[in-house]
Amino acid sequence: MASTKLIGERIKRKEDPRLITGTSQYVDDIKLPNMHYVAFLRSIYAHAKINRIDVEEARKLPGVVAVLTAEDIKGVLKPMPCAGGVPDMHMTEHYPLSGGKVRFVGEAIAAVVATDRYVARDAVDLINVDYDPLPAVVDMEKALEKGAPLLYEEFGENRAFTWKIAGGDVDKALQEADRVVKLRLVNHRVAPIPLETRAVLAEYRASDGQLTVWSSTQIPHGLRTLVAVQLGLPENKVRAIAPEVGGGFGCKVDFYGEEVLIPYLAMKLKCPVKWVEGRRENLQATDHGRDQINYIEAAVKNDGTVTGLKVKVLSDMGAYLQLLTPAIPTLTGLMMTGPYKIPNAAMEVLGVYTNKMSTDAYRGAGRPEATYLLERTMDAVAAELKLDPAEVRRKNFVKPEEFPYKTATGLVYDSGNYQAALQKALDIVEYKKLRDEQKKLQEQGKYMGIGLSSYVEICAFGPSAATATGGWESATVRIEPTGKVTVLTGSSPHGQGQETTFAQIVAEGLGLTMDDVTVQHGDTAVVQYGIGTFGSRATAVGGTAVYMALQKVKEKAAKFAGHMLKVDPKTLVFEDGKVFAKENPAKSVTMLDVGQAAYLAKDLPPDTEPGLIATAFYEPSNFTYPFGTHVVVVDIDPETGEIKFRRYVAVDDCGNIINMLTVHGQVHGGIAQGLGQALYEEVVYDENGQLVTGSFMDYCVPKAHQLPKFELDYTVTPTNVNPLGAKGVGEAGTIGSTPAMVNAVVDAFAHLGVRNIDMPLKPEKIWKVIQEYGPKRPS
Amino acid sequence: MLGGEVIMKQRINVKINGVSYQHEVEPRLLLVHYLRDVVGLTGTHIGCETSICGACTVILNGAAVKSCTILAVQVNNGEILTVEGLASNGHLHPVQEGFWEKHGLQCGFCTPGMIMAGYQILQRNPNPTEEQIREGLEGNLCRCTGYQHIVEAIQYAAQKMGK
Numbered sequence: 001m002a003s004t005k006l007i008g009e010r011i012k013r014k015e016d017p018r019l020i021t022g023t024s025q026y027v028d029d030i031k032l033p034n035m036h037y038v039a040f041l042r043s044i045y046a047h048a049k050i051n052r053i054d055v056e057e058a059r060k061l062p063g064v065v066a067v068l069t070a071e072d073i074k075g076v077l078k079p080m081p082c083a084g085g086v087p088d089m090h091m092t093e094h095y096p097l098s099g100g101k102v103r104f105v106g107e108a109i110a111a112v113v114a115t116d117r118y119v120a121r122d123a124v125d126l127i128n129v130d131y132d133p134l135p136a137v138v139d140m141e142k143a144l145e146k147g148a149p150l151l152y153e154e155f156g157e158n159r160a161f162t163w164k165i166a167g168g169d170v171d172k173a174l175q176e177a178d179r180v181v182k183l184r185l186v187n188h189r190v191a192p193i194p195l196e197t198r199a200v201l202a203e204y205r206a207s208d209g210q211l212t213v214w215s216s217t218q219i220p221h222g223l224r225t226l227v228a229v230q231l232g233l234p235e236n237k238v239r240a241i242a243p244e245v246g247g248g249f250g251c252k253v254d255f256y257g258e259e260v261l262i263p264y265l266a267m268k269l270k271c272p273v274k275w276v277e278g279r280r281e282n283l284q285a286t287d288h289g290r291d292q293i294n295y296i297e298a299a300v301k302n303d304g305t306v307t308g309l310k311v312k313v314l315s316d317m318g319a320y321l322q323l324l325t326p327a328i329p330t331l332t333g334l335m336m337t338g339p340y341k342i343p344n345a346a347m348e349v350l351g352v353y354t355n356k357m358s359t360d361a362y363r364g365a366g367r368p369e370a371t372y373l374l375e376r377t378m379d380a381v382a383a384e385l386k387l388d389p390a391e392v393r394r395k396n397f398v399k400p401e402e403f404p405y406k407t408a409t410g411l412v413y414d415s416g417n418y419q420a421a422l423q424k425a426l427d428i429v430e431y432k433k434l435r436d437e438q439k440k441l442q443e444q445g446k447y448m449g450i451g452l453s454s455y456v457e458i459c460a461f462g463p464s465a466a467t468a469t470g471g472w473e474s475a476t477v478r479i480e481p482t483g484k485v486t487v488l489t490g491s492s493p494h495g496q497g498q499e500t501t502f503a504q505i506v507a508e509g510l511g512l513t514m515d516d517v518t519v520q521h522g523d524t525a526v527v528q529y530g531i532g533t534f535g536s537r538a539t540a541v542g543g544t545a546v547y548m549a550l551q552k553v554k555e556k557a558a559k560f561a562g563h564m565l566k567v568d569p570k571t572l573v574f575e576d577g578k579v580f581a582k583e584n585p586a587k588s589v590t591m592l593d594v595g596q597a598a599y600l601a602k603d604l605p606p607d608t609e610p611g612l613i614a615t616a617f618y619e620p621s622n623f624t625y626p627f628g629t630h631v632v633v634v635d636i637d638p639e640t641g642e643i644k645f646r647r648y649v650a651v652d653d654c655g656n657i658i659n660m661l662t663v664h665g666q667v668h669g670g671i672a673q674g675l676g677q678a679l680y681e682e683v684v685y686d687e688n689g690q691l692v693t694g695s696f697m698d699y700c701v702p703k704a705h706q707l708p709k710f711e712l713d714y715t716v717t718p719t720n721v722n723p724l725g726a727k728g729v730g731e732a733g734t735i736g737s738t739p740a741m742v743n744a745v746v747d748a749f750a751h752l753g754v755r756n757i758d759m760p761l762k763p764e765k766i767w768k769v770i771q772e773y774g775p776k777r778p779s
Numbered sequence: 780m781l782g783g784e785v786i787m788k789q790r791i792n793v794k795i796n797g798v799s800y801q802h803e804v805e806p807r808l809l810l811v812h813y814l815r816d817v818v819g820l821t822g823t824h825i826g827c828e829t830s831i832c833g834a835c836t837v838i839l840n841g842a843a844v845k846s847c848t849i850l851a852v853q854v855n856n857g858e859i860l861t862v863e864g865l866a867s868n869g870h871l872h873p874v875q876e877g878f879w880e881k882h883g884l885q886c887g888f889c890t891p892g893m894i895m896a897g898y899q900i901l902q903r904n905p906n907p908t909e910e911q912i913r914e915g916l917e918g919n920l921c922r923c924t925g926y927q928h929i930v931e932a933i934q935y936a937a938q939k940m941g942k
Contacts, residue, residue, distance in 0.1 A: 012879055019887030020875040020894060022822015022862035029821035118807065195826045195834060195888040195922050246824070246888030247922050279827040495886030495923050661882045665924060669885060672925030696831035696920070704916040704926040709909075733925075 006504040010661040011514065013500045024244040027199035027214050028276045035201075036065060038262060038275035039120035041110040041127045042284060043102035046136035046355035046689020047149070050099055050109070050129060057126040058112060063119035066269055067127070068111045068261075070099025077264060078230050080257055080320075083468045084327030089161035089351065090152065094320040096257030096264075102131075103151050103319035104356050105691045106284025108257060113265055113273060136355040136689035140293060140314045143352050151319060151353045160317050160351035161326060165333040167408030168344030170299070173308025177299035181381050186758045187369050189291035189316065189683040190676070191693075192362045193701055196246020197277035198286055200258050202266035212239045213263050218248040219532035220492050222469065223259060224524045230260045231267070242522035245494030249673070250361030251287040252494070253534045254323045280694050288683055289362020291316035292329065294373040299344070300381050304392040308344035311336060311373060317351050318358035324365075325358050326351055327468055331366025331458065337407050338374045339418045339456040339627055340396040345408040355689040361534060363673055364457070364734045371455040375739035376746075376756065379452075383750045388435070389743070390426060393454050394419060411458065413625045414719045414727075417653070421715045422454055425629040425651040428713060434633060442751055445775060447636040448646075451744025455736045456627040459728035460721065461535030463620055472619040473537065474530045475545035477506055477553045479612035481599040483591030485510065487519040487549075490530015491542030496730060497662040498538050502546045504658055505724070509550045510557070511574035512591060528615055536626070536728030539658060544722040545618040552614035560597045560612075561589050563605035624719045624727035628652035630671070630736035632744040638774065641767030643679070643745060645708035650736060653715045655727035663729050668710055670733020676702045678741035682760050749773055791855040795820065796864025804851045811835045813851035814861060822862040822891045826920065833919030836892035837861045843899035845918070862891035865898065873936040874898050883932030885923035893919050897933040906937055 018024040055067040079093040098107050110127050114120035135149040142148055143158040151158055174180055194216075201214040211233060217223050217240075224240035227233070245252065258275055266273040277286065292315050299308035315329035333347040378396070382389040397418040398405045405413040434450055441448045464471040474490035487502055503517040510516075520526055533542070554574065561579040562569030565588070571581045580588035594612070597603065601610035633647040650667055657663050680700040684692040693699040718725030738759070745761050746754055752773040757765060788803040795818060802817055814820045814837070823846060826834030830845040837846045838860035865872040874897045877883060884890040893916070900907055900915035907915065912930050921929060 013882065015887070016879045016884065019884055019890050020862075020871065020878050021866060022820070022891045024887060025821070026824070026888065028825070029815075031816075031819075117812075118805070193922055195832065195886065195920065196824070197826075244887065247886040249922070276825075279829065279832075497885070665882050665885055665928060668925035668927050669923045670925075673922070695829050696827050697829065701832075701920050701922065703920065704930065705910070705913040707926055710925065710927055 006508040006514065007658055008660065011500055011504055011659050013497050013662065014503060014514065015497060015499045026196055026244045026246055027201050027216050030201055030214060030243065032203055032272040035272040035274055036113050036115055036269065037117040037120045038265065038273055039112050039124045040108045040281065041124045042281065043105055043107040043109055045102060045131055045133050046105050047134040048102050048131040049134060050102060050131055052130040053110060054128040055110060058123040061119065061123045061126060063115045064112060064123045065115065066113040066265070067123065068097060069109065070095060070097045073097055077260060081226065081255065082321040082323060082325065084324035086161050086163045086326050086330060089326060090155040092152065092320045096261040105689060106281065106357060108285065111261060113269060138354055138356065138685050138687060138689050140316050140352045140354060143354050151355065158353045160353050163330055163333070163349040164347065165409050166346035167410065170308045170310045170344040170346040173299040173344035174297060174310060177307060178302045179300050179384060181298040181300055181377065181384050183296040183377060183380050183756060185294040185296065185373055185376055185756065187290050187292040187294065187372055188759055189288050189359070190362065190681045191283055191288050191683050191699060192249040192251035192286070194247030194249055194251065197279060197282040198252065198256065198258065199276040200262040201272065201274040202263040203272040204267040204270065206270060209237050211237060211263055211267065212241065214241045214243055215259055216245050216252060217242045218252045218492055218494060218534050220522050221490065221524055221530050222532060223255065226255045227260065227263055231264060239525045242492050248494045249363045250289065250365055250534060253361050253532065254287055279696065283694050283699055284691055285357060287322055287360035287362065288318065288357050289359060290369060290677070291359050292332065292369050296373055296377050298377050298381060300385070302385060304381060304385055304387045304395045306340060306342050306381060306396050309336060309342050311347045313347060313349040315349050315351050316356065316359055317353055318356045319353060320358050322358040322360045324468060325360050328359065328361060328366045332369040334409050334411055335367050335370035335458055336374065336409060338371060339398060339416070339454050341398050343408055356685055363670065364731045367457045367731065368674065368735045368738055371453065371735045372739045375453045375743060379743045379746065380755055383755060389452050390422065390431065393422060393452065412622060413456065414622060414721050415717050416456065416625060416627050417715060417717050418454060418627055421627060421651045421653050422629040424713060424715060425631045425649050428649045428711065429631050429633060429647050445638065447638060447748040449634050449636065449744040449748030451632040451740045451742065451747055452629060453736050453740035453743060454629045456625050457731060457735050458623045459536035459626055459731070460540035460620060460624040461537045462623045470531055472531065472617050473542040473545045474528050474615065474617045475542065475549045476528055476613060476615040477546065477549040479553060479557060479591065479595055481595045483595040485512065485517045487517060487546060488527040489519060489521045489542050489546060490527060491538040492522050492532045493538060494533065496533065496538055496666065497659065498542065501539060501658040501662060502543060505543060505546050506550050509554060509574070510591065511576055511578065536730040540624050540722055540724070540726050540728045541618060541620055543658065543724055543726060545616050547723055548616035548618055549614045552616060553612055556614065557594050557612055559605045559608050560594050564589050564593065564597060620721060622721045624655065624721050626652065626654045626727040626729065626732055628732060628736055630740040632740045634744045634748065636745065636748050636766060638770055641763040641770055643761065643766065647711065648708040649711045650733065651713045651715060652729065652732050653717050654729035654732060655718045656716060656725035657714065658726060664712055666729045667712055667733045670731060671710055671737040672702060672707055674734040674737030675707060675741055678738045678759050679761050680706065789852050791852055793854055794858045796861060806850065806852050808851045809847055810849040810851050810854055811846040814846060820861050820863050824888055824891060826889065831920070833896060834889050834892040836895040836919065838895055838899065843896055862894055865894065873939040874901065874933065876939065877932035877935035881928050881931040881935055883924065883929045889919060889921045893921060893929055897936065900933060901937055901940060905941060
């Protein structure tokens with residue numbers, strides 16, 4: 001492979017050979033001698049007092065070595081941490097096992113450890129729990145009513161907190177507006193569903209107090225620190241490993257009770273202990289996402305200018321605060337003005353406790369909610385004023401020459417050209433033609449919809465001062481004695497492909513091939529402290545750390561090469577596996593020569609230490625703000641309400657692209673999840689708080705034939721926040737797609753006066769809209 | 780029957796990826812656990828345990844099946860092909876190659892099942908349309924790719940195998 005140009009190309013992934021041959025290792029693939037298995041008993045009630053737990057029968061079952069309940073960890077294990085708190089909030093306390101009271105279906109009550117995973121499950125069935133069921137609170141609006149049952153008597157209310165953000169004077173804007181457009185939107189609860197559920201394995205060596213924890217996590221270093229703190233262990237005696245991780249989508253940025261309890265059991269029982277979450281458990285007890293109700297008031301002028309936006313948000317916390325639960329809706333607030341110049345903006349977020357699983361980060365984490373409410377509002381404004389939705393967007397966009405742009409909510413957008421992305425998307429679908437066709441179809445009583453969504457997202461998390469944990473990332477680049485290169489990244493990819501993209505950066509920088517560079521991650525005994533992979537940060541922040549470490553090690557390698565070639569190191573170029581002076585390519589050394597010189601150290605350059613290794617910690621000066629426009633074109637069957645895709649066009653701008661192949665992949669996957677929410681997916685609890693969607697029979701992850709073919713294109717507006725000019729792309733698809741999809745369907749009925757249909761847009765819902773608003777048929 | 784009680788184990792003979800195995804197994808042992816925990820072939824994954832996600836797809840006597848809802852004792856005297864047995868003499872199967880070429884995977888967890896499903900689709904129809912491929916993947920969930928690159932991977936394999 002030619003070594004010179006790698007960045008920006010379509011490069012096949014280095015990760016794939018082990019994954020397509022079944023030779024990789026996820027947590028459940030790891031088997032240790034004398035390994036035991038854990039199964040949990042979980043609450044069958046959404047809200048109940050526990051009178052008694054009888055574990056005697058379970059303990060007697062041969063093969064069972066321990067059964068633990070809350071009693072056994074009382075005073076031993078600490079309450080689970082929340083790092084995303086907001087001021088003046090009612091802080092919840094929860095433990096890996098709950099006693100006394102349970103507050104959602106799936107809450108862990110007892111843990112069984114057995115020699116065999118089947119026996120562990122058998123034993124769970126032998127545990128008897130005496131519950132007193134309590135009235136459950138499921139609906140947020142009802143939870144805030146006076147007299148609603150309380151999750152926490154001591155708080156006297158189900159409100160968790162009130163968080164506000166404001167810029168300008170929104171009330172004045174509303175008073176002075178030509179019109180005020182109002183909407184109530186439900187951004188319903190969905191489940192992240194990584195195909196690999198959560199899994200934890202722990203092994204403790206009592207002789208020297210060494211604990212090793214394997215977990216399907218996005219934050220191995222954070223996990224190490226948290227496990228050490230929770231169990232009171234010295235952090236240098238804890239090793240956390242994220243082996244192959246089968247998807248995360250935000251729900252594995254969290255720190256769960258099982259990640260404390262499994263290591264604790266391994267220490268207590270002196271044997272390796274493994275727990276692998278079942279899919280039902282995953283739907284019950286792994287973080288959910290979204291779940292907001294938005295009450296929107298937009299101040300508009302008759303020409304379509306939006307002068308103010310006031311939003312009240314109810315944000316469902318679920319029953320307990322997980323690591324980042326309360327922080328998620330604050331991102332909705334920060335991003336509420338999106339790509340638009342809305343000078344007056346205010347949001348009030350009410351966090352609400354309900355008898356459901358916690359919400360936390362799910363791909364986009366608060367920003368899809370912002371884009372959804374804003375893009376639905378822009379369409380409602382267009383419909384009210386009988387303006388074209390594209391025109392309303394154009395009128396309100398921040399202009400390319402206005403960057404860096406400070407929003408009403410206090411953010412500073414790095415760079416953008418929203419008009420260009422919108423225009424490109426409109427050109428691809430031939431927008432004008434489509435609108436003409438739509439008119440004709442409407443006259444024939446047919447329903448065709450065109451949905452736009454222009455988004456900007458906040459990515460590359462982020463300056464440390466503005467993030468719940470540190471926001472930097474680390475990298476080490478090490479040229480080995482044979483001239484091969486090892487990269488250690490603090491990012492923790494789990495499908496994103498950074499073993500490839502980071503190798504591209506390093507191979508191109510050192511003039512090597514992709515095969516010459518190996519990227520390692522996910523093991524705290526191997527990699528220097530890092531933050532992890534979430535918030536579209538791996539390339540923009542982790543990649544920049546790699547780039548910085550690369551520059552350092554390259555400088556040192558040049559010293560060795562310059563010394564050998566007797567030329568000024570500053571004149572050297574690294575190309576095609578060789579290092580040479582620009583003006584004299586015939587006289588060169590290889591990376592092998594350089595590696596040997598650095599490690600054999602027989603003839604060191606002046607003032608130079610042996611070895612070739614450099615570590616960098618990159619602290620970003622700002623977030624990055626990728627953007628784009630997605631367009632959906634659909635036909636709707638007037639008889640059945642079924643949606644038929646005609647086009648799905650996405651024009652994204654994530655700044656400079658490192659690998660076209662993996663960027664496509666990220667956008668595809670993001671769109672699929674966003675469409676999943678818009679069309680199919682919904683976590684449903686009944687009025688008693690029972691989880692109705694507890695399996696894949698009921699929770700509808702989209703299948704291949706339910707998704708359209710995606711047509712992707714890009715504009716490139718680099719960021720100046722980092723030297724790569726890359727902004728991040730992991731969440732773009734999720735953020736852009738959901739409102740585009742809903743806008744398309746609502747647009748199909750806008751001429752009949754329909755202003756909103758809440759997700760998911762199942763055929764029966766559309767059918768009802770047609771019955772209500774469509775031409776009445778003779779009965 | 781509960782785990783602690785004396786359970787009559789049953790002997791099974793199975794050929795997996797061309798290799799013959801004999802084991803004594805509990806009657807309730809699922810095929811997927813047999814493959815993973817007893818034989819040690821962990822390439823076949825468990826994603827839902829209810830035969831919907833397809834991560835556990837293997838080929839049993841020529842037909843793609845969900846190994847999470849078949850008992851090991853049911854495959855006595857059967858022949859199984861798993862993802863580990865697809866490549867031959869160090870050469871990837873065209874379906875595997877397609878997944879690599881077309882970026883048909885991200886986290887890789889659904890991939891073994893997807894590859895086995897793709898293998899079956901092409902066995903039944905060497906020249907499927909895009910729609911037929913999408914329909915053929917109905918029993919397999921992927922959360923990362925949005926399926927488009929998986930469809931392209933199978934198209935790539937179809938073309939390669941047709942040559």
